[in-house]
Amino acid sequence: GAVVSQHPSWVICKSGTSVKIECRSLDFQATTMFWYRQFPKQSLMLMATSNEGSKATYEQGVEKDKFLINHASLTLSTLTVTSAHPEDSSFYICSARFLGQEDNEQYFGPGTRLTVT
Amino acid sequence: EDKVVQSPLSLVVHEGDTVTLNCSYEVTNFRSLLWYKQEKKAPTFLFMLTSSGIEKKSGRLSSILDKKELFSILNITATQTGDSAVYLCAVRTGTASKLTFGTGTRLQVTL
Numbered sequence: 001g002a003v004v005s006q007h008p009s010w011v012i013c014k015s016g017t018s019v020k021i022e023c024r025s026l027d028f029q030a031t032t033m034f035w036y037r038q039f040p041k042q043s044l045m046l047m048a049t050s051n052e053g054s055k056a057t058y059e060q061g062v063e064k065d066k067f068l069i070n071h072a073s074l075t076l077s078t079l080t081v082t083s084a085h086p087e088d089s090s091f092y093i094c095s096a097r098f099l100g101q102e103d104n105e106q107y108f109g110p111g112t113r114l115t116v117t
Numbered sequence: 118e119d120k121v122v123q124s125p126l127s128l129v130v131h132e133g134d135t136v137t138l139n140c141s142y143e144v145t146n147f148r149s150l151l152w153y154k155q156e157k158k159a160p161t162f163l164f165m166l167t168s169s170g171i172e173k174k175s176g177r178l179s180s181i182l183d184k185k186e187l188f189s190i191l192n193i194t195a196t197q198t199g200d201s202a203v204y205l206c207a208v209r210t211g212t213a214s215k216l217t218f219g220t221g222t223r224l225q226v227t228l
Contacts, residue, residue, distance in 0.1 A: 032214065034215075034216070043205060043218040043220045044205070044207075046215060046217070049215065097214055108159035108161075108162075109159055110159050111159045
């Protein structure tokens, strides 16, 4: 079946540094990728929707200059958390919707746990 | 603003019990409702429901949607400890397939 991978699976960084998270679709071409954030014991919150070759659409309250999304190909989207702060520590999950699928569920990646110290 | 509410927030049952998890929603441009199971990592897909009154079933799990009353239930019969997880309900809206998630129901099945 369809597989979505994320790298890294976990990362610890110092406050003020930037972190890049990759989301890859392994067996299919993903027309749309979604980035979610999940704080402990809370549900997934959509941050942005990313379409290949165009600018991402950010949800209200998500700073586009802080969370840079690049969707350069049909199999790769990246999320860069710039100037990370401890409050950015969270579980970041991507999901993908693939080309040719009419009305489907999204395939989720395994998530990346970011800890900012 | 789209809203998805799940109840109860958490639940502890004994192995063998039957549980019913609830999800109600208030959204614009409804497309479908999805149930996911989340253990320690990313959610895994359980069901997608688009039509009212048609039960979807997979083993001991089943789900149904009521588009008039704007809710769905997820039933788990003969629960096992492996069913312990957070169950997430999400509603898909619009043409961009945006998913709005509920807060989840944390289910714990004890021996």
